[in-house]
Amino acid sequence: MELKSNCPSGPIETAWEKHKFDLKLVNPANKRKLDVIVVGSGLAGASAAASLGELGYRVQCFCFQDSPRRAHSIAAQGGINAAKNYQNDGDSVFRLFYDTVKGGDFRSREANVYRLAQISVNIIDQCVAQGVPFARDYGGTLANRSFGGAQVSRTFYARGQTGQQLLLGAYQALERQVASGSVTMRPRTEMLDLIVVDGRARGIVTRDLVDGKIRVHLADAVVLGTGGYGNVFYLSTNAKGSNCTAAWRAYKRGAGFANPCFSQIHPTCIPVSGEYQSKLTLMSESLRNDGRIWVPRKAGDRRPASEIPPEERDYYLERRYPSFGNLVPRDVASRAAKAVCDEGRGVGTGLGVYLDFSDAVGRLGEQTVRERYGNLFDMYERITGENPYRVPMRIFPAVHYVMGGLWVDYDLMTTIPGLFCIGEANFSDHGANRLGASALMQGLADGYFILPYTLGDYLAKNPGTPLSEDEAPVEDVRREVEERTSRLLAIGGHRTAASFHRELGKLMWEECGMARNAQGLERALGKIPELREEFWQNVTVPGSGSDLNSSLEYAGRVADFLELGELMCLDALERKESCGGHFREEYQTADGEALRDDANFSFAAAWFHQEGRRPELVREPLEFAYVKPTQRSYK
């Protein structure tokens, strides 16, 4: 099999314009006859559903939450990048493109990233027009801040709630379409499988989470905006409900899954406090603009922070990376924190480092610090019971985002014709590491400005054919979903789904987390199938399938994580290099930095499911014509 990225030829600066012109259009009268399913209502899903509705398609949008406004994009704190150069500090589309390709450690597709950087400016305009209350300067213009991995100020923000405000903008645009009748919203409904007929995506099978009914929804195209799979680690900054099921079911039906091992560990999260911990909470990376990260110089120094004099503190990021200092990219900052904790210099439980604002409070005054980060400081205090204006925050890395996802071409279409994938759920733009404030940008670029064009091209070339719910290929999928649901309820074992999930998460964190090696990955590849086997023998799912049953929903998601985890380890084992968030201990430079192997691994790894056999790996070679791969240096 060969993967066709369908990237346009010619100069990168005009490629997207030219490509848009080459895309076929759908006659407005025909749009009204075309059904599109959008799964997920986060930034990508909601913006896509709203924009497609505006264009006149008949859209159905699904989310498992009780309202589309609750999708996990809402929790993004820091901001959204755009190459506006409003600060006159030398930013440009090319620089954002360059930073993103470099930040991704040269494992993303140049053409996609360039388009993303171009569109970034339209996103800000769009969101302002919707009434997103971005931070402003006194003159009334938009304010910016800098963010990890960049030396220009290009991040737009709405206090520490940027994701919330952008999502509400998209949600309101979506509700406007709901009112106009072009979009039907189906909340509390979970996609459990994909319907593929004659090689094309034609619908989904869902479970209504209130009445338990398994239903079929048919369409001319299906769009997945279902987010990332960071919860495979059990503890992550994702919402409790975030899951891989929709993407995983698509994979099982033939969609390629690219770079599953590329997960991002965010350096600034609140450390774990105990076994009962259900999730981790992120403290926005923007805190690194003014906070200084340090640990004691001596291992085992248990004195409180205030009693450790400055000369006995190690501001290790500033020491190791003098030019970027505390603003190095996330993967670099996370690994450096792990390194000092491994040396026994961690604080708190030993798995933590200080993020200290005392210098910032001295320089700017408490009031300014409060204005910038007040809500984050409040949140920290609520969770830990400590006041970060007085004592340094304790932070530790946690799983936050996944760069891997369903493989898509330049048009955001997966390897199943008619199945599109947008936002975090696809693998497209961030390579092996995502820069801060780029997830919101990508989700909205995909949903507002790319998919509405490319989906039209597919629909124009593939006019709808009649299909009914009782045809065999549709009925088969529905039956399989029902059987799987009944099977989960019938096991009646002795362990809860949560206990399996915790065990899987621990294993993934240890063997496929911040640092990986062949031995550990092989160990995990041995253990995960055993755990999965036990799950299907010994899980207990109380209640019935015919009403609201959160245990049943959860068990189904854990079952899929138990399969995905194995693929992640396999991918991590196969990628015998270190790049971005994927750090293989065997491949590092003398001073402990990631060592890429461009000669052998400059590709996106797309995995294809094969029933009962090892998944097939298909490589999409990556070429760099504009940004020459170099070893990333933030020193």
Next chain:
Amino acid sequence: MKLTLHVWRQERAGVEGRMASYEASDVNPDMSFLEMLDVVNEDLSMKGEAPIAFDHDCREGICGSCGFVINGVAHGGHKGTTVCQLHMRHFSDGDVLYLEPFRASAFPVIRDLVVDRSAFDRIIASGGYVSAPTGSAPDGNAIPIAKEIADRSMDAAACIGCGACVAACPNASASLFTGAKLSHLNLLPQGRAEMRRRTLRMDSQVREELFGSCTNIGECEAVCPKEIRLEVIARMNRNYLLARLLRG
């Protein structure tokens, strides 16, 4: 520490519910309230009993999914805090807690502590947006917005749509929620063009949804986890009056 929980259990909409009692032992002060319930639910599951259903997702106080009433107070009465961010260090050994769903005619119970808040979505759909179709926007800096205005708009836009304001209000009024959205949009120049239409339409949708009227009691402001202020209701009333007068 050890707590006694009395929890509203109701199998589905339209059937009778009842209070049931559970012991929560080994409660760690660093747990969140929902983590404490997770542990209770794990025990129930192991006994083959249905766990207590409650809505939750982000557990960071921003998605607005969670929310129920603890000892008569929506979200448990800690200033600016949702139940997912409420930590057990604020409780004491031996405490007896009563957990009930948000109660309002407009929020029918779906199961246990889970209620149907889709009325909020319908209020937004009726006018809680700026009509700005994708692709039609001018440059983001084309219209300057005074920082004070942007800040006040943001104060109101911080609403997470949890519904605590409705649950706390003796009239089950949705005025704080609706006023917050109206303030967010009506204060901004981008929202001015549709201000009158938006205000009238959202008001009429609120009436259709069986929410009560505001009688300036202020319980909503007291429980709001995002500390949305009563002034959004005053501003809504001004906007409404103006819209009615100018409609002629």
